[in-house]
Amino acid sequence: ERQGWFGKLSSGLRKTGSNLSQVFTGGVIDEALYEELESALLLADAGVQATQTLLDAVRKKVASSGATRPVQAKNILAEALTQLLKPLEKPLVIGRHQPTVIMVAGVNGAGKTTSIGKLTKHLSSEGASVLLAAADTFRAAAREQLAIWADRNTVEIVSQEGGDPSAVSFDAVSAGRARGKDVVIVDTAGRLPTQLHLMEELRKIKRVVQKADASAPHEVLLVIDGNTGQNALTQVKAFDAALGLTGLVITKLDGTAKGGVLAAIAQEKPVPVYFIGVGEKLEDLETFSAREFALALLG
């Protein structure tokens, strides 16, 4: 199965021409190789800072090890990238609180609802009982979509037509406690009718959830579309400033995403990547491994 998602990821990266392997096909390690590597990293959305970090690491290690062949430089890059990404590798742990309240944010279209469906399946398959909260009350479609994922996973959902998002969240956390659920996942809006401020609304949901359970939310996740490039970093910073993120889900890495943005996140705002999305189906959610991701990126 590991092989399966790894394949999807690396073929996705290959599609965009952003896998870095072509940099290392020449005969020698020279300035031209470093220049190509720099362009390839920037093209893969790694950002200026992470690109510099990686280039410096490779140059240094090539010099100290006396490596002369490009394949050696490639292995050195794989190691440097793994080290850079390592801080993002952290499992989502539930069970310390009952229920563990997971608030999920993300801009519309990022794959938030789909990821909640996948996460529900993942947690259910580990034996946890899950309750969903439809706190994106502004869009009827969002509620309906979440209800479909609840149905597919045969889990309960707290939903209220036209209700107040924080009231729905409060009810869901209270219901989760009363019914002895292991996990409550709160789906929030990704965009609001224009006059309302999204971050304020999300902060309010967080505050009200705290009233239902003083230690909640235990996790605040941001779902990001892997195709958003450098803008992903902007999103991580903005949502973290507003909500205090505990983890990320990066979706659509099976498609045309360039993948390097994880290096940028690791360099500039290292919020753990709990999961990556590698397809539209329920099972297309994988835990993040720095080493495997680095190898997929290098092709």
Ligand code: GDP
């Ligand atoms: P939301 O607006 O953030 O809730 O986004 P949705 O969950 O509705 O997803 C938007 C689109 O992205 C849907 O067509 C999903 O099937 C698709 N999608 C979500 N995650 C993935 C993924 O990991 N890979 C692929 N290929 N598509 C995804």
